[in-house]
Amino acid sequence: MSGELAPIDKAKFVAAKQASEFVESGMKVGLGTGSTAEWLVQCLGEMVREEGLKFKGVPTSKRTALLAKKVGIDVITLDEAKWLDLTIDGTDEFDADLTLIKGGGGAHLREKIVATASDRMIVIADATKKVDTLGAFPLPVEVIPFGLPVTQGLIGEMLTSMDVLGRDVVQRMQGDQPYVTDEGNFILDLHLKRIGNPRQLSLMINQIPGVVENGLFIDVCDVVIVGYGDGRVATRDITNDTGNVVQFDVLDDDNIFVDIAD
Numbered sequence: 001m002s003g004e005l006a007p008i009d010k011a012k013f014v015a016a017k018q019a020s021e022f023v024e025s026g027m028k029v030g031l032g033t034g035s036t037a038e039w040l041v042q043c044l045g046e047m048v049r050e051e052g053l054k055f056k057g058v059p060t061s062k063r064t065a066l067l068a069k070k071v072g073i074d075v076i077t078l079d080e081a082k083w084l085d086l087t088i089d090g091t092d093e094f095d096a097d098l099t100l101i102k103g104g105g106g107a108h109l110r111e112k113i114v115a116t117a118s119d120r121m122i123v124i125a126d127a128t129k130k131v132d133t134l135g136a137f138p139l140p141v142e143v144i145p146f147g148l149p150v151t152q153g154l155i156g157e158m159l160t161s162m163d164v165l166g167r168d169v170v171q172r173m174q175g176d177q178p179y180v181t182d183e184g185n186f187i188l189d190l191h192l193k194r195i196g197n198p199r200q201l202s203l204m205i206n207q208i209p210g211v212v213e214n215g216l217f218i219d220v221c222d223v224v225i226v227g228y229g230d231g232r233v234a235t236r237d238i239t240n241d242t243g244n245v246v247q248f249d250v251l252d253d254d255n256i257f258v259d260i261a262d
């Protein structure tokens with residue numbers, strides 16, 4: 001990597017770089033999915049190769065597993081790890097309570113299982129992910145393929161009784177084919193615009209037959225590290241809220257990442 005990053009990438013990168021400092025030798029660490037989590041995996045790979053960091057990583061997707069192995073991280077499964085010290089992952093939205101919408105990359109099922117099996121979850125995000133009210137980002141719901149139209153219809157009916165503005169339930173596609181998750185399921189994206197009561201909505205969605213898991217993460221995230229395009233990083237710790245903002249200029253070193261293009 002060389003040259004200056006675009007502001008959005010710099011924001012993701014500085015958040016990821018800051019979060020990587022929470023990883024210590026001997027830890028078992030959940031590795032999230034998505035473009036921000038990929039920066040983290042790159043940073044951790046560099047620490048493994050250059051600083052002798054020794055930890056075990058549990059990827060939340062096939063895509064992350066591939067990258068983690070490529071950059072030299074010792075990858076194990078959640079079954080092997082049993083419990084994790086820490087999970088670091090990206091998000092699509094977060095609010096003041098550190099409630100999240102995740103699953104824009106279709107990985108929220110494994111991500112929620114891994115984060116829940118961790119002592120601590122740190123979310124890394126660029127500043128655009130902070131919202132006053134969740135719901136502008138469509139809420140992903142993983143559903144089994146069997147009976148899809150029935151499940152989709154039941155979710156639509158349920159939404160009419162909820163405090164939401166939008167009610168469109170749209171199957172996620174990849175080209176002209178249904179998007180298929182790592183677990184072989186489909187995703188329905190709920191275009192809600194505004195989620196008034198995330199806890200109630202999450203419970204209601206998950207009780208519909210055919211639903212595997214929705215993308216709301218409630219009482220799971222402990223810390224959010226927010227990166228800005230100018231290199232600043234702000235940390236919000238729900239257990240110890242200092243609201244600290246630190247300047248974190250990490251773009252001096254041009255050659256910290258391996259080439260993963262091949």
Ligand SMILES: O=C[C@H](O)[C@H](O)[C@H](O)COP(=O)(O)O
Pocket residue numbers: 032033034035036037089090091092101102103104105106107108111
């Ligand atoms: O399924 C994907 C994950 O929940 C991602 O963490 C989320 O979509 C954020 O991705 P990105 O960092 O690419 O915005």
